[in-house]
Amino acid sequence: MSFIEEYNHYCEQHGTPDRIEALLCDINAVLRGKWLSGDGVEKLEKGAVRLPLSTYAPAIMGNEVKNTGLGIEVGDPDGILKPISGTLLPAPWQQGNVAQVLVEMTDMQGNVSQLSPREQLRSVWQQFRDRGWRPVVATELEFYIVRARSERSEAPRPPSFSPDAQNYDMELLARREAILNDILSASAMQGLATDTLIAEYGPGQFEINFHHTDDVLEAAETAILFRRLVRGVVANHGFEATFMAKPYLEHPGNGMHVHASVLDSDGKNIFTPANGEETSRHLLNAVAGVLDSMRDLQAIFAPHGNSFRRFLPNSFAPATPDWGIDNRAASIRLPETKGPGARLEHRISGADTNPYLVLTAILGGIMDGLVNAPSLPRPLDDPQSVPSSPLEHDWTSAVARFEQSSISQHIFGDYRDLFVTVKRDEIGTIQNPITPAEYEYYLSRM
Structure with missing residues (x-):
């Protein structure tokens, strides 16, 4: 249906919105955009709502990154906001009747900007369709609920009476029932394909699983919208929610696991x-x-400085490129190898990633494997298996390797250079300040 028809359907179900929030997913999966009046739908439909194209690629801190070749140096030209079909949804945690819609930007000729992370995923998805294949994916997201803080620099603290290890604890679910019910209710109102919800290992940590879908764009958008929803709902209860990869050094981090299989043109799972x-x-x-x-x-799987804390020893996350049959210690787990459910589970991404880019990278790797059949090491449970060397634990080195890689160029094309430029700006900002630990241990001793 057209966006106007979608808007009319929204109004029939929920009434005319007080406002519409147009949400653009940037390179870091931060949602940026504009508030429109509730009757401003025609303005959006006609392409009269704009943002600078550089909005796709700021640093995580929000600043313009000079070396991207975007922004004020080239006049900061506008793109035209175009609503993404099927994403006009209520935001029930907000006051009043608030609608939200995901948007993309096109140039003045109507072409979707190649700065869009969504367009990266669409491109690799098309490669599967060109071969008569349909990838099927599902994500799992972990998050922490923490006490509300008074300062942004304040360290997180778990809610009162949170055990250090709450793994699958049903009492913990009951204790947070009001928050979790509101999360699930808001998810249902938005049509997000939530499946199971559990108390995860860390204090105040939870995990949501989503149903499998052959619409990979929708899978990414479900994860993006869910993160926004959770932060909003939890704030209404006087707490904060975070999908930060490693909010506590001594507790497990937040991951985003991805399950993936591939169907042929007859709908048969080719992994069977x-x-x-x-x-x-x-x-x-x-x-x-x-x-x-x-x-x-x-x-891509670890896009920020904090992300790499998940790859340190004893960090509870897989830290080497290995695989195993139903083995949660492995980076790639095969939960099922026969029947319709045959699939792989990719387990190294943090919950702080851009889901569009993560799915692009995973599907790009799967496609490369299906086409080129690289050599496969023995699984972890094989007695003759040789341990792999650990993944990178240094952010700068990982970005450099991504920049020089042929597979990253093949999957992401010119978008790779944009990503690297934005990450290098973030690295400079995060790593330059002198830390309190340096003052504590060096200032009076050197």
């Missing part, structure tokens, strides 16, 4: 064994592809 195979060669090739590209693409 055929012709007497014990395990499908397609599945093994896909595993080889994501393992072979994992080091080179780590900057």
